[in-house]
Amino acid sequence: MATGSIAHNLDVARSLLTTAMRSGMGVATSPVDARPQWLFELYEFEGCPYCRLVREALTELDLDATIYPCPKGGERFRPRVADLGGRTQFPFLVDPNTGERMFESADIVRYLFGNYGHRPLPWHWRAMEFQQFGSGLAGVPRLGAGIRAVPAKAPELPLELYSFEASPFARVVRERLCELELPYVLRSCGRSTAADWLPPALRDAMRWQHEPQTLNRRTLKERAGRVSIPYLVDPNTGTELGDSARIVEYLDATYRL
16 A cells, blocks of 8 residues: 555544544534525634534535635735734635624524524534534644645636535545635535435445435536545536545645645
């Protein structure tokens, strides 16, 4: 086995530990009745524990957003946050559907559930200080991944990533997108049926004719022939890739300086 493969597998193993420490947050989805017309703009960085909470809520509500990565040392989108919000703090949400702009993970989560979930705030989100503490601890196994910027070329168009927050494989891809300051449309693909919980290889082996129930999972199956997370679409090069190791390798080869 190549050294690079070993390193990637160890990275995924540490990512799996982060998932376990979040105790199922950011896995399942209960979609909103109607999606907003315009995508949210979320300025954040992957290693931020407060930003993780917002991404978990997006998965839970099956909502998409354009992610503008703002790692430490980054110069591509951090200045925009100061211009739009008056200070450099993360996460920062812009909702073009309502004109709202807000900081603070607790406020953003309440806003998403109140304005788009049309349901009472779930009990696990009412203990926000506990969630913030738990998210901070869960970031420890990542050893600083997704926090600091590395030199990279800017794409002309945002990339597109099919993901759900707790996926250990998708996490390593999001971290690299963040470090490279590559904007992307986050397509939420949380699990909503029993079949969604089966690994793609097992579904294939069982010849399970799985019909996804959520929009992004249906779209992904039509696009790729199966639902396997993560899945990257790069409109700048026409490239579409599954498998986290191949995606990370592609991002480095295409954009890293």
